[in-house]
Amino acid sequence: MTYITKPKLHHPTLQQNRIGYTRRDYEGKVSTLCAGCGHDSISAALIQSFWELDIEPHKVAKLSGIGCSSKTPDYFLGNSHGFNTVHGRMPSVLTGANLANRELIYIGVSGDGDSASIGLGQFAHVMRRGVDMAYILENNGVYGLTKGQFSATADFGSRSKRGVENRDSAVDTVGLALLMGASYVARGFSGDKEQLVPLLKAAIAHPGAAFVDVISPCVAFNNHAGSTKSYDYVREHNEAVSRLDFWPSREAITVSYEEGAVIDVPQHDGSILKLRKLDGAYDPTDRIAAMNAIARAAAVGEVLTGLLYVDPSAEDLHAHLSTVELPFNRLGEQELCPGSAMLDRINASLR
């Protein structure tokens, strides 16, 4: 961690986005995580993503569970409301928050202990319900804050820092998210910001349950030989299926793409995902094929990254529940209370 706080004054020449904010406006408090922690790279990628998407910081609500990863929402979007909830239960709190005001953007930050162990049930059910959110799992295969115990995403046969071999099967979070009905599933690596930022941007823009699993090495407890979540291991075994570019609808596409190498996936809101395919056969709109590909890669120890699945016509929980457009937290007596005349009628029917 660093003890040096950054000056609050902004340099006048700092680049502004379309709505007049600089990157500094998307920063938060100084991180208290270890120097070199993958999670800090993810926070930086989130800052970059929100800045590039021209989203007003206070229109984002940040929710997290408990653990190292769940502390990070304090380290980005400092003017947004954040909620450090209960271990493994962020998904339910996020669901309720989303129901109360559908106009905000919801970002859920969790770790592998939070999502794959204590919170596996809530993780599964929030995907089933299609809550409109970007769910970021900062996955390091280890319990950091309690000092180095295996988590449920630690691979079978991987070794802890103390040399103990893990004999439990790993929970495959992207496979599970797909199975449970997430409509956007991606995996990134905290050491590859260029790949990660577009994945996060598209997740934030996705109008449904978006899940991004980010392999994020723990420099203190899980970055040694024998770990399958170390920087070295992930770099060597990273198998990207595609490179993603994300284009909000209003933007002109400024990069020229080679014919045939790129597929367009237009989204509900008019934005466009442009996929530069690295694996020619991979179709990210085919859910069954995605599940097969993930399972096949896992069997040979490869870490499949990139956009794994997207449903371009995804719907969210509000659509399922057919709720009104106006956020619930702005409805008053007028909209909610049926009044005394109706109550008299109800009374009459009960005699």
Add this chain to the structure above:
Amino acid sequence: MKRIEAVNDFVIKFGNVNGSGSASANELFAKSFLRMGIPVSPRNIFPSNIQGLPTWYEVRVTEAGWLGRRGGVDLMVAMNPQTWDKDVREIDPGGYLFYDNTKSLPASKFRDDIHVVGMPLTEICNATYTDARERQLFKNIIYVGALAALLGIEPGVIAELIGEQYKGKEKLLKPNLNAFQMGFHYAEEKLKDAVGLKVQRGYNVGDRIFIDGNSAAGLGMVYGGATVCAWYPITPSSSLAEAFQRYCARLRVDKETGQNRFAIVQAEDELASIGVVVGAGWNGARAFTATSGPGISLMTEFIGLAYFAEIPITIVDVQRGGPSTGMPTRTQQSDILACAYASHGDTKHVLLFPEDPHECFEHAAIALDLADRLQTPVFVMTDLDIGMNQRLTKPFTWDDTRRYDRGKVMTVEELEAGKEFGRYLDVDGDGIPYRTYPGTHPTKGGFFTRGTTKDRYARYSEEGPVYVDNVQRLLRKFETAKSIVPQPVLRGCGKKTRFGAIYYGSTSPAMDEAYAALEAAGIAIDTLRLRAFPFNDTVSDFIAEHDQVFVVEQNRDAQLRSLLVNELNIDPARLMPVLHYDGTPITARFIASEISERVRVLNVEPLKKGKAA
């Protein structure tokens, strides 16, 4: 042989098999008394089962209007061979047994101090219907017809009720009416004057309504402005969320767009349902969950977080017996301490104690206001007896000028005008800070919500004094709660007495009747009905004014008494527990006999004039 003779004042109990369709017939029977202007108080005693196990329905007909369970049975309608012996034993001497005598039973199956009324129900059904299910269902309606004739219920009243029940379903209306007539005529001809229990038109129902507490609370949540309901099915609370759903479908759908002004999530468990409520409350929607004791146990971690993070949430706890299945379909008031002190760390919570469906409606709406005003969890403590039984209760009322109290929420205008914002800053001295909804202002009013580790401005702090400062403010807030929760109801006997009784919730109707019985027996006692925790000065004053105070409740360990002792520093010797906890609702007979016996023991020395008890 003695023969119980009574007009408009008796108890009839039905012993049925679960899933045999008896419930709707029995309800029809109970309602017929109301239509004749006689108060009635029915109770379901049901198993943890859908089909096959024994179930009972007890109907107290009471012209005097005593709505508690009386105890004792004057007429048993024994339709379940499994429970025959037990059911026959339960009849008061001189009472009546109504049964299906299609098959003859040996004399040893009866008692010689009761009157037996047999009717060949199965034979009649088999002769009339060919379909097995019809034989089963119409048997229930036939016995209702027979009972109507035996007791003198006007047949037109029941015909009217059947008409309402099957309105628009002509196919069902006719055969039900026929079955009713069949039973009625049979009894009229062949069972003339077989029972000494009679019904005459009365005028004691007034404008009261007949509804169960869970439906009333669900409707109260609609009127109180709840928009988010998250729940997990658990007896005896499930019908509350279902009632909310039903009323919302009728009252909260936008007529033009067909869109809903509510969201109901049936969550994967109670941890998720309370999590959804916490998230919605944090973000400014009125949200509630309905559950029972085991659900409360699962929710306690979140309840602690909501207390410390100061998030408005409303929880209805429809109390029941403890874990597993069986007793959980019986009633108790046994979650008082579990809720008052729910969760880890330095917590305590606001509890409301509705006495009947009318107050279930009121307290549901009040709880939503209190949760927003106090920014804290608020519990509505009902129980199975109120929740799942239809009860005659005052009609619901709503004042159209009433505004929802959304509590202290700082607006974008106030922030813009430079008003100081500290999420946990006590600006007004009442312990209640201001909050902002997420997304209010681009640069002001944002904060990070945590449990305990924060200062007045919601900044991270692990300092001891900062923690103490915060939890002391939470105590000031709890003090504020005392004056805004529903206040206790005092009933003075009009004489000077050294005896008082404290009670709450579903004990009310039994206590009212016991009070009258004690008064008639010359025992003077003042009573105080508690409607909320924390307790205010009225409660300590009441205890101070009496030498002995009976605390009447429906749990084994005198939980409310413990709460009184603990919170008000009362000498435990002054508070005598009167406890009923076998899963059946408490009765007036029980309360009156417990209290009069203790008063007799306490009054061994001769009483001075003017100090009656």
